[in-house]
Amino acid sequence: MSGQAERHRLTARGIGGKIANTLRLAVKELRSIRTDPILVALILYTFTVAIYSVATGAKTEAENMAIAVVDEDRSALSRRLRDAFLPPLFKTPVEIGADEIDAAMDAGRFVFVLVIPPRFEADLLAGRNPELQVNVDATAMTQAGNGAVYAQNILTNEIIAFLQRREGSAALPVNVVVRAMFNPNLTSAWFTSVMQVINNVTILTVILTGAALIREREHGTVEHLLVMPVTPVEIMLAKILANGLVIVVAASLSLIFVVEGLLAVPIAGSIPLFLAGALLYQFSVAALGILIATFSTSMAQFGLLAIPVLIVLNLLSGSTTPMESMPEWLQYVMQLSPTTHFVAFSQAVLYRGAGIGIVMSQMLALAAIGVVYFAVSLGRFRKAIFNAG
Secondary structure, three states, X not given: OHHHHHHHHHHHHHHHHHHHHHHHHHHHHHHHHHOOHHHHHHHHHHOOHHHHHHHHHOOOOOOOEOEEEEEOOOOHHHHHHHHOOOOOOEOOOEEOOHHHHHHHHXXXXXXXXXXXXXXXXXXXXXXXXXXXXXXXXXXXXXXXXHHHHHHHHHHHHHHHHHXXXXXXXXXXXXOOOOOOOOXXXXXXXXXXXXXXXXHHHHHHHHHHHHHHHHHHHHHOOHHHHHHOXXXXXXXXXXHHHHHHHHHHHHHXXXXXXXXXXXXXXXXXXXXXXXXXXXXXXXXXXXXXXXXXXXXXXXXXXXXXXXXXXXXXXXXXXXXXXXXXXOOHHHHHHHOOOHHHHHHHXXXXXXXXXXXXHHHHHHXXXXXXXXXXXXXXXXXXXXXXXXXXX
């Protein structure tokens, strides 16, 4: 029994020693971050100014759209249609001639040009089904898509109201009520601010963990690690723990003070639950940063390798475009990415107020993918750093 107890004691001492080594290395990483003013400034900027500027500047809803009207009818109905385009959706309509359309659109002066043909009102009252032409500058893609729908609805409603008043017909028998869930005013800042926090978590985690390894190489401290009584697992866990902790703390403060406080965006769900999922996500994406760094010998090379990876993860994660719009084979491929599951998890928690029972599948997926990513990165880390040393 004494021999078995001694083995248990040595095992416990070994596990405790590994945890102690990992924590010491993590503290070293935190000190390295603290003594790097550029890195600290980058973290502060990413979770403050970058969040606010994107949320307030990169709006996706149609607003203040420039519109011109070519009125060749000069009737009561044509004036009514022109006056129906009001702020804040549209700027005050500018009347131009038919010969000015191409030059005005080429110069980018207007996003929309409405052309009302001659005898439009008379043909409408006579039942001849006249046409209205709406020219759209589709290079302004968001405004063109959303604004064209608004313009069509405005024109349709005004024409129906005009005919009902002239002919005394009854109102429409059905009143369709649209209820926008989770964002009743369709305010783009509610979406872009939270998505920017999520995207920045991915970007900074990859950059910080990869930069930590590159920094060890450039400063020559990696040779010190090779002669210390530490294992590759302890070194990797320390880098993931330290850098992940910094990102999670920064993301939580950004959600509370920038998103909820400064931008007044309501967070429907539990921030602690979001942070729990973020910690799982950090495990896999930080391992990805270390994996990329093992193929790099300088920060410049690391940046060249990391940028395309980050762009693909961002564009195909479902944060900017819905997964359903992608080819079916690509949807299956992206299930191997932790970013896809983290975006779905974050949207469910922060937007829809989902509880742990609803998002458990995403959390399990993050944990499983994290284990695979960590194992692959660890193998490459051993080969590139320890075996090379």
